[in-house]
Amino acid sequence: MSVKTIIEKIKTYDFEVEEYKRIGQTLVLPSVAYVNLALNYLTEGNTEMAEEKLLSSALMGKNPEAYINLGMLKVQEKNFKEAKKYFLKALYIDKNNAKALCFLGNVQTELQEYEDAEKTYNEALKVDVNNKDIALNKGITLLRQKKFKEAQEVFRKICTPTEININALYFLGLIDIELGNTDAAFENFKFITKIMPEHADAHYYCAYIYYQKKDYENAIKSANKSFEINPKKNEVSMLLGECYMHLEDKNNCYKSYYGGAEYGKNNYFYQISFGLALQHFKDINNAKEKFEKAIELKPESNIGYAYLGTNCIERNELNEAIELFNKSLSIDNKDVTSVYNIGECYLQMGEYDKAISQFKLALDMSAKVVKVYGKIAECYYLKNDCDTAEIYFKKALEYDSQNITNYIIFAKNYIKQNNFEMALKKLQNALKMDENNIDILNLMFFVNYTLAKEHSSDYNREKAKEVAEKIKSIAPEKFIYSEEEKGI
Secondary structure, three states, X not given: XXXXXXXXXXXOHHHHHHHHXXXXXXXXXXXXHHHXXXXXXXXXXXXXXXXXXXXXXXXXXXXHHHHHHHHHHHHHOOOHHHHXXXXXXXXXXXXXXXXXXXXXXXXXXXXXXXXXXXXXXXHHHHHOOOOHHHHHXXXXXXXXXXXXXXXXXXXXXXXXXXXXXXXXXXXXXXXXXXXXXHHHXXXXXXXXXXXXXXXXXXXXXHHHHHHHOOOHHHHHHHXXXXXXXXXXXXXXXXXXXXXXXXXXXXXXXXXXXXXXXXXXXXXXXXXXXXXXXXXXXXXXXXXXXXXHHHHHHOOOOOHHHHHHXXXXXXXXXXXXXXXXXXXXXXXXXXXXXXXXXXXXXXXXXXXXXXXXXXXXXXXXXXXXXOHHHHHHHHXXXXXXXXXHHHHHHHHHHHHOOOOHHHHHHHHHXXXXXXXXXXXXXXXXXXHHHOOOOHHHHHHHHHHHHHHHHHHOOHHXXXXXXXXXXXXXXXXXXXXXXXXHHOOO
């Protein structure tokens, strides 16, 4: 600051001294009074005047409170670099000021200077060893670095059986979710809702855990409690929408999403979630708009491109879909789902060798993508390479035994080889999982019909009639062998 500026400041002191007197009942140092005056301006919402008074206080003398409050003003403005400077100035005056150390740790965390933040909190705890707020902030910094075990240790020290700290208990619940300990997390959040029924986030996480357990009814109850308390929480609208989607309740699903539309219009994940719900209910035009909006909001994320690609598959715009999946892979080259979906596009386009190449690449990227075996088998089946198809079908059933589609395609592969007995066995296995599946029933009719014709088998003839009657009782318009039925 120039000499001229300092002189100008001094000239105003006489006037300002009278101003600060109206704040306090007793005579205090001008620098302290200006802090009080600034705090008064803050309560009135006049941050500009508050900052001016705090700067005046800082000029008058060594008052760390002035710098701490200036730092807090900058934190409110999310100007963390400036805030850091003020907290450091406060510590220059008083290196053992626990408040300044704690706030400095906070802004270091916001600036992602995590190691420095940890050191700062440790210094603060040396000054004020029993301060749970400082320890809590240290735990949050560890949590933001995904140091879950270390953060867990900190929060457990704060929250003991004899002294419950709701904030620490809440963060312990979050850590348990991250570590897959959902039952322990649920107990924490449920306990919080009993002590603090208005804790919207605790209700939300109870709902989230119910959702993970596929208990959609209880998830909806807990989510509604959260939404009543805080209707601005986008995640609740999304969770409710997803629950209703799984329950095939289209009206309530859409109602949930539209209920959070105002708050979710600029929320990337809200747009994605709503888009998926719309696509689930075959409203592919509006789903496309949601995915495009998501890309507009966050073009650096691959997820929007990937889901817009699935929308293009629904539209049979397969080349466009491949472009979008490749765009997703250019952002995240580990996106195995996009690799798989490119394979699906090539399969639908009849380019089986390209499809096989993509499916095998997906398998190389992740052994967990077991549905790939069935797709590879299907490609070989469609290429009329029945022997290789059978190898992959066997692997498909070994790794993904509950996938009905694998049984259906496997049966078709045997039919192509005129091995109707084996085809019938695969269809019988599939029918145990879904006794009203029309695709399975149509194939069972055809296989029994063929065996009856070839072997003059009364047993197969009666089975064919029985299956035909069942199809006609469920969906007569979907019975594709009505002409063959006449010849039984």
